[in-house]
Amino acid sequence: MGKVTGFKEFERQDENYTPVKDRVQHYKEFTVPLSEAEITKQGSRCMDCGIPFCHSGCPLGNLIPDFNHMVHQGEWQKASWLLHSTNNFPEFTGRLCPAPCEKSCVLGIIEDPVSIENIEKNIVERAFQEGWIKPQPPKTRTGKTIAVVGSGPAGLAAAQQLNRAGHTVTVFERDDEVGGLLRYGIPNFKLEKEIxxxxxxILKAEGINFETNVNVGVNYDVKNLKDFDAVVLCGGATQRRSLPTPGIEADGVVQAMDFLTQQTKVLFGKEVKDQVMATDKHVIVIGGGDTGSDCIGTSNRHGAKSVVNFEIMPKPPGHRSPTTPWPFWPLQLKTSSSHEEGVERNWLINTKEFVTDEHGKLTALKTVNVEWKMVPGERPQLIEIPGTEKTWPCDLALLALGFTGPEATIAEQLGIETDARSNYKAEYGKYQTNIPNVFTAGDMRRGQSLIVWAISEGREAARQVDLYLMGKSDLPSKDMSGDLVAL
Known part of the structure; x- marks a missing residue:
């Protein structure tokens, strides 16, 4: 694969960013693409490693060595075909995925891994530029109708696959635009909405119907779902985690997703009443994940006076930890482009109180440093360190604590069983709930997870729905070994 000696001759090169002082003035993407010649070199770094682990690390089972080799040879259209054979939306994953494929790259054992994610992004952008990505409506229709609830990556993938099988698909989205968290949960500087x-x-031209402002179980009676031959629930895990901390109801304590959603809506001329702004404020972001990073980048673009980040877990090591050896996903410090734009990061710190003035407005946070006590066979214990109490000035606290699971509305109204974590219960590989014609996929089934898992589950669920309706299916499936198989 690639050039036999490519991994010895060429070093990994990633996209550069425009200067911080420039990019924080706008909400556009700010990466500086590599030249075609350089991308070709990066494809040639893919080793002829015998047993590639990269497409096992990827939940989609992407045929990574194959499309890398096509890029090395300059066969971009073939690379696009290979990429799209397992991934419906590489333009999303090529921008947003944390790239577990790269962490399981064989070359990564001794050198920097192949820049798989950036190669993927360049393939799909070249394909759109050249006009290779065209609508593929089915030649015949089966007469079967399917409702897909939720238009995030899982719902969109399920809809496209089922439409290609010839079924008539309607996607219901409760917001005013299609895309789920891709639309309003991901800042525009990471994913421009034109993408x-x-x-x-393309999906509309293929024959998929989209209905927005339809909140199933709220302004759309679940009884109407009986009009469809099958239903696929892909609503995501949208129950936001909070804190059992005094003062949590203060004016100035805001859920991160509300903050991010408002900014994107305002950016596109949507009406937002009382937008939460970080301008000239001391901002503290509680939570060290991707959503927290997005809040940091947005706060800097608002012109925050200061931005501080709290994380209750220990600071990860700068390099792969022995506890997560190759090819596993590593416990490793991640520094995002938003972090580089300006933030004070703090680990092993716990918020004890949100301090307010006489009007209930947030003025400060009280914290204490902590440590984790590990006892074999028991849950880790959080221990406060005496004498480490501190008060931080804060006008805006953003809770980026992740999600606890999907909303229960549809499950309760349809009578769908849920698991101990409130996820909609459906066996992996089957995706069928206790109601035979109702399936579920993505975060709604597995809990908060990666975009590649959402697309993978949407694709796999679509095949199971097709089997249920037709008794057989020509839709592809990824078996447990990570290989693409036609069943």
């Missing part, structure tokens, strides 16, 4: 619109136009 979503470009793909949605």
């Amino acid at each position: 979503i619109d470009r793909r949605i136009a």
Whole structure:
């Protein structure tokens, strides 16, 4: 694969970013693409490693050595075909995925891994530029109708696969635009919304119906779902985690997703009442994940006076930890482009109180440093360190604590069983709930997870729905070994 000696001759090169002082002035993407010649070199770094682990690390089972080799040879259209054979939306994963494929790259054992994610992004962008990505409506229709609830990556993938099988698919989205968290949960500087619109136009041309402002179980009676031959629930895990901390109801304590959603809506001319702004404020972001990073980048673009980040877990090591050896996903410090734009990061710190003035407005946070006590066979214990109490000035606290699971509305109204974590219960590989014609996939089934898992589950669920309706299916499936098989 690639050039036999490519991994010895060429070093890994990633996209550069425009200067911080420039990019924080706008909400556009700010990466500086590599030249075609350089991307070709990066493809040639893919080793002829015998047993590639990269597409096992990827939940989609992407044929990574194959499309890397096509890029090395300059066969970009073939690379696009290979990429799309397992991934419906590489323009999303090529921007947003944390790239577990790269962490399981064989070359990564001794050198920097192949820049798989960036190669993927360049393949799909070249394909759109050249006009290779065209609508593929089915030649015949089965007469079967399917409702897909939720238009995030899982719902969109399920819809496209089922439409290609010839079924008539309607996607219901409760927001005013299609895309789920891709639309309003991911800042525009990480994913420009025109990228979503470009793909949605393809899906519509293929014959998929989209209905927005339809909140199933709220303004759309679940009884109407009986009009469909099958239903696929892909609503995501949208129950936001909070803190059992005094003062949590203070004016100035805001859920991260509300903050991010408001900014994107305002950016596109949507009406937002009383937008939460970080301008000239001391901002503290509680939570060290991707959502917290997005809040940091947005706060800097608002012109925050200061931005501080709290994380209750220990600071990860700068390099792969022995506890997560190759090819596993490593416990490793991640520094995002938003972190580089300006933030004070703190680990092993716990918020004890949100301090308010006489009007209930947030003025400060009280914290204490902590440590984790590990006892074999028991849950880790959080221990406060005496004498480490501190008060931080704060006008805006953003809770980026992740999600506890999907909302219960549809499950309760349809009578769908849920698991101990409130996820909609459906066996992996089957995706069928206790109601035979109702399936579920993505975060709604497995809990908060990665975009590649959402797309993978949407694809796999679509095949199971097709089997249920037709008794057989020509839709592809990824078996447990990570290989693409036609069943």
